[in-house]
Amino acid sequence: MKPFRFQQFDIDQSSDVFRVGTDAVLLGALSNVVNAKQILEVGTGTGIISLMLAQRNPNANILAIDINSEAVNVSQNNFSNSPFFDRIKSRLQDFKNFETEEKFDLIISNPPYFEINTSEKDILARQRLELDFSDLVKKSRQLLSDEGLFSVIIPIDSEKEFTQIGLSNNLFLQRKVIIKGIKTAEPKRVVLEYSFKKLETIIENFVIEKSPRVYSDEYLELTKDFHLFNKKPL
Structure with a gap:
């Protein structure tokens, strides 16, 4: 599988690991990382989000965990070959059983969001088989620093459920970025x-494409330090 190339790093990919996608790029570029010195990524996959955060914040140290051993191998290889190799590491870890005295300033995840189904494609990365929303929120609450942020990207129709789980764990919605794939779409x-x-709550709106297969100006601006643009979407 061909590597995915960014300006400052490359992403080697594997058929056994969820591939680079727009959701991950958006989360890596939109999340507030300014004051985060200690970052935890849950379910790192290829490591793209952690690499983007490391590029955006040169003071951040990042631990990226995944339950998939192949994802850990792939992401660690990507980290080791990046300019940020000394600030970022990957670990094989089930988040539900993760124990540490450390608190994190940012906990970030592009979590599995499909209900359990019969699909065989990217089961752990796509389906809530090993990590459901409740597990993710509860554990994140335990590991988050007093001033920390917990950041995710999910389907918009899951927002109400996710925020309710957050409220039951004393986590309050600070910022919401509503994302349209194309300007005229829902x-x-x-x-x-x-x-x-x-x-x-701060509410923002974001559009990826201004017309089919043509990036919006806001997407180009958001990702100008990452993509090697040909001006057309992935």
């Missing part, structure tokens, strides 16, 4: 950021 994804603080 939104399908949303980036959500939670913290322990009760503040008014």
